[in-house]
Each structure stands twice: as structure tokens, then as C-alpha cells.
Amino acid sequence: LRCIDSVVGLISDNNETHYREEILQLTQWCSANNLVLNTGKTKEVIVDYRRSRRSAHTPLLIDGEVVERVDNIKFLGLHITSDFSWNTNTSHLVKKTQQRLFFLRKLRRAGLSSRLLVNFYRAMIESILCLNMTVWYGSCTALERKQLTRVVRTAQGIVGCPLPDLDSIYTDRVKKRAGSIAMDSSHPGHRLFVPLPSGKRYRNIRTTTNRLRNSFFPTAVRAITPCRPPLQHIS
Structure with missing residues (x-):
């Protein structure tokens, strides 16, 4: 049986405790369900946007074996790099x-x-x-x-x-996916679609970088939020 899985952990202020706990839980779950992790085929990608990297991350160990650290991986047909460039x-x-x-x-x-x-x-x-x-x-x-x-x-x-054209296909798919997430309260991203008091628009997600602004959820919220009508000046 071949199983493809991924684990995402947050490393904040050089504290890798949460990340290591996620790996440990996966290892324990596999052991309890008679599954063996193939460390030789397991890869680790670290996304680090800090301008100054004062300390290197400790190598990841699974059952005493070091997991290979790479700059890019192929996951579900996508080539994902450590800097999220495409x-x-x-x-x-x-x-x-x-x-x-x-x-x-x-x-x-x-x-x-x-x-x-x-x-x-x-x-x-x-x-x-x-x-x-x-x-x-x-x-x-x-x-x-x-x-x-x-x-x-x-x-x-x-x-x-x-x-x-690809732009039209992308816009249509974003709107379709955004609409389904906004209507599905069980989806993890549902909480990001926050209606304004009027109930006619969604609150835009505040972004500070172009990387975040162009990512899916800020784009999705903007895609399904109707454009504000122009103000009419009464003379």
C-alpha cells in the first residue's frame, strides 16, 4: 500500500517544538496503524522568508534516520519550491x-x-x-x-x-471554488469569508505583500465580492 501524505508545521522564533510534535504524531499514528514510513522517500522543505537567517534548522529525524532536505518537491502534480515561486x-x-x-x-x-x-x-x-x-x-x-x-x-x-484564454479559466475556477467554500461552514477556509454588516459584500483580507495578495484566499474573496457601484453626484 502506497500512501502520500504531508505534514505542515509552524516554526516561530526558532521554536521548532510544534513542528517536531506534528512529525511525532504522524510517526505514532503510522506505528499504531501498522504502517511504515519510508524515510528514504520522505523529503523536507523549509519555507523561510527571513532576510537574516542567524541559525540553521536542526535536521529532521524519523526513527533515527535523517530526512533529506530539498529546495523543491513534486506534490499532487505541482512542483513546490522553498520560496513558493512557480x-x-x-x-x-x-x-x-x-x-x-x-x-x-x-x-x-x-x-x-x-x-x-x-x-x-x-x-x-x-x-x-x-x-x-x-x-x-x-x-x-x-x-x-x-x-x-x-x-x-x-x-x-x-x-x-x-x-x-487562461485568465478567463482562472477567474471562473476561483469564483466557483470561492463560492463553494463560502457556503461550506465545515471547510477550514470558510472563516476567511467574513460578510460585512450589509451582508452584500465580504470583508477583504488585509495583505502586506504581493505574495499574499496574489494567493488564493485574498483573490477568492475579491472575486466573489460584487464591485461597489460608483458614487452619483447630485447637483
């Missing part, structure tokens, strides 16, 4: 979709109709470009978005008809 993930997606553009060209040369070519694109190329895009697309740089858009435009030229 360059590695974008490069992987672009490379994978460009390989499939070859088959799209082959199908066009075989005489398939535009409708079938679009179906192939939506199933085999767009599905890769949009994999978990609510997590990463909002934080992409302008260069990374340009690389992704180039794939769509190339496919559009092959198919011969307009294709949905």
Missing part, C-alpha cells in the same frame, strides 16, 4: 504541453475536424495547463504567464478556431 512548475507544464502539441499537429494533418481537435486540446493540453491553477496561477510572473499563453496561441493556430 518558475519550476511553469517550465514543467510548458515542456509537457509542447510535447502534446506535436500530436495535435499530427491529428490536423490527418484531416480531423476542428471540433475533434478542440476536444483533444481540452482533454490533453488544457487539462495540464490548468492543473490546480487556483493554487499557482495568480502568483505567476508576467514572463511565466507569457510562456503559458504562447502554448494556447500555438494550439489555437493549429486548431483554427478561438480557444479559452
Whole structure:
């Protein structure tokens, strides 16, 4: 039986107690349920935004074995780096979709109709470009978005008809996901959707960095909050 799991722990003021307790609880749970953690396949990624790192983090041990510390991992199809930049993930997606553009060209040369070519694109190329895009697309740089858009435009030229742009797909998915979270009181992120006294708008999440502002929850709250109507001046 193969199981993929992740543990997230907070290290505050160089106090790793909470983080170590999370690891210990996972180890004890696996032992109690007759599961063995494969330390050789376990990776540790530390996200540290401090400008000055005075002390190094203590190596993580599981059953006496040191867990390898890496700068990026692949988790559920996403390449996650220690600085939460999406360059590695974008490069992987672009490379994978460009390989499939070859088959799209082959199908066009075989005489398939535009409708079938679009179906192939939506199933085999767009599905890769949009994999978990609510997590990463909002934080992409302008260069990374340009690389992704180039794939769509190339496919559009092959198919011969307009294709949905990634910005529209991202906006629609954010709104859909945000709406479901706002209506689901059992979701961990539900508490972030706080209605204003009027009940017509949600309170924006206060952000101090662009990294946080472009992440999912601040974007989701803004996406499902109706725009404020312009003020009318009465003369």
C-alpha cells in the first residue's frame, strides 16, 4: 500500500517544538496503524522568508534516520519550491504541453475536424495547463504567464478556431471554488469569508505583500465580492 501524505508545521522564533510534535504524531499514528514510513522517500522543505537567517534548522529525524532536505518537491502534480515561486512548475507544464502539441499537429494533418481537435486540446493540453491553477496561477510572473499563453496561441493556430484564454479559466475556477467554500461552514477556509454588516459584500483580507495578495484566499474573496457601484453626484 502506497500512501502520500504531508505534514505542515509552524516554526516561530526558532521554536521548532510544534513542528517536531506534528512529525511525532504522524510517526505514532503510522506505528499504531501498522504502517511504515519510508524515510528514504520522505523529503523536507523549509519555507523561510527571513532576510537574516542567524541559525540553521536542526535536521529532521524519523526513527533515527535523517530526512533529506530539498529546495523543491513534486506534490499532487505541482512542483513546490522553498520560496513558493512557480518558475519550476511553469517550465514543467510548458515542456509537457509542447510535447502534446506535436500530436495535435499530427491529428490536423490527418484531416480531423476542428471540433475533434478542440476536444483533444481540452482533454490533453488544457487539462495540464490548468492543473490546480487556483493554487499557482495568480502568483505567476508576467514572463511565466507569457510562456503559458504562447502554448494556447500555438494550439489555437493549429486548431483554427478561438480557444479559452487562461485568465478567463482562472477567474471562473476561483469564483466557483470561492463560492463553494463560502457556503461550506465545515471547510477550514470558510472563516476567511467574513460578510460585512450589509451582508452584500465580504470583508477583504488585509495583505502586506504581493505574495499574499496574489494567493488564493485574498483573490477568492475579491472575486466573489460584487464591485461597489460608483458614487452619483447630485447637483
